[in-house]
Amino acid sequence: MASTARPLYQQLSRNITAYPPEEAREMAFMLLDHYFGLRKADVLSDKPLPANRTEPDWFRVIERLNRQEPIQHVIGTTIFCGLEFEVSPDVLIPRPETEDLIRLIMHDFGDEMERPVSVLDIGTGSGCLAVTLARFLPQSDVTGWDVSEEALTLARRNADKLNADVNFQIQDILNVPAGGVGQFDCVVSNPPYVTRSEAAQMDRNVLDYEPDMALFVDDADPLIFYKAVADFAAKHLSDKGMCYVEINERFGDDTKAVFSERGFSQVQVYKDIHGKDRTVRASR
Known part of the structure; x- marks a missing residue:
């Protein structure tokens, strides 16, 4: 598994195949933001992943996304008016x-x-x-x-x-x-x-x-x-x-x-x- 942001972002983008490439890339950004607190600028500048990070089960995450389960359900939250809301089915x-x-x-x-x-x-x-x-x-x-x-x-x-x-x-x-x-x-x-x-x-x-x-x-x-x-x-x-x-x-x-x-x-x-x-x- 990658130790810096950009290779992981590229790997996630490639593996999210149920959506057009542009949407897959946006989802990869959302995943890195949610799990590691990395913004787009952090990813593009290839910042190191947090040393004390807890890795999600990426295979399971990708599998759910490729079944077209909403990414908001996969990560459990969404942003509305700058506030983070829990969501569910x-x-x-x-x-x-x-x-x-x-x-x-x-x-x-x-x-x-x-x-x-x-x-x-x-x-x-x-x-x-x-x-x-x-x-x-x-x-x-x-x-x-x-x-x-x-x-x-x-x-x-x-x-x-x-x-x-x-x-x-x-x-x-x-x-x-x-x-x-x-x-x-x-x-x-x-x-x-x-x-x-x-x-x-x-x-x-x-x-x-x-x-x-x-x-x-x-x-x-x-x-x-x-x-x-x-x-x-x-x-x-x-x-x-x-x-x-x-x-x-x-x-x-x-x-x-x-x-x-x-x-x-x-x-x-x-x-x-x-x-x-x-x-x-x-x-x-």
């Missing part, structure tokens, strides 16, 4: 596009850091949105809902590791009790929005390893969760409250209409870094 892996929700919320509420802001994250999964907002808005009162006990267990671990105060609850947005929920200044959600008919175009590393219930909706009613979120927010947002959702790029105008039809004003669709409709922001 029980939750969606946080995507860079989802960070757009955080940017929008911080734009609107960042100046409110001196007063309490009540936040609800619907379908919290790993807790990436709820935990990040609890960290970035330290005076906030953050609640995270999910229908999965396994997801909530993971979200609580992430909150504990990142010193975030979040109240996680099991709750189904499609069946919210009539009373006792309270009011919120900010409601945010990244709900299931991939239609079943889109599955044929998706990669194995998503289809085989991430939870169906967090990904898919029926083609017959692809906006079911947005209708539920908008109905809930219309009743439970404070007077100057805001609602933010991540969306299917195919349904930007349709999702905007869901909120407009329920009395929201200033409903805006925002594009992601790829120029695709990705988020909707709606105010009371």
Whole structure:
């Protein structure tokens, strides 16, 4: 086994064969960063590997990657908004596009850091949105809902590791009790929005390893969760409250209409870094 970074990086890149070479190289960088704390510059300058390192089972790591298991599952974590989150097959892996929700919320509420802001994250999964907002808005009162006990267990671990105060609850947005929920200044959600008919175009590393219930909706009613979120927010947002959702790029105008039809004003669709409709922001 190599004693410096560059030969190991080259060996890993060659052996990751299930992906195009450019992706394989990025994965090799991620592995060296995760296991040895070596950045790209360290690898390219061929720094020595840490003397007290614990070598992973590289054969097993490569085998899992070549089965197209997500690298985030192999190493057990991912980075979201600069914070390291534990992930597992029980939750969606946080995507860079989802960070757009955080940017929008911080734009609107960042100046409110001196007063309490009540936040609800619907379908919290790993807790990436709820935990990040609890960290970035330290005076906030953050609640995270999910229908999965396994997801909530993971979200609580992430909150504990990142010193975030979040109240996680099991709750189904499609069946919210009539009373006792309270009011919120900010409601945010990244709900299931991939239609079943889109599955044929998706990669194995998503289809085989991430939870169906967090990904898919029926083609017959692809906006079911947005209708539920908008109905809930219309009743439970404070007077100057805001609602933010991540969306299917195919349904930007349709999702905007869901909120407009329920009395929201200033409903805006925002594009992601790829120029695709990705988020909707709606105010009371």
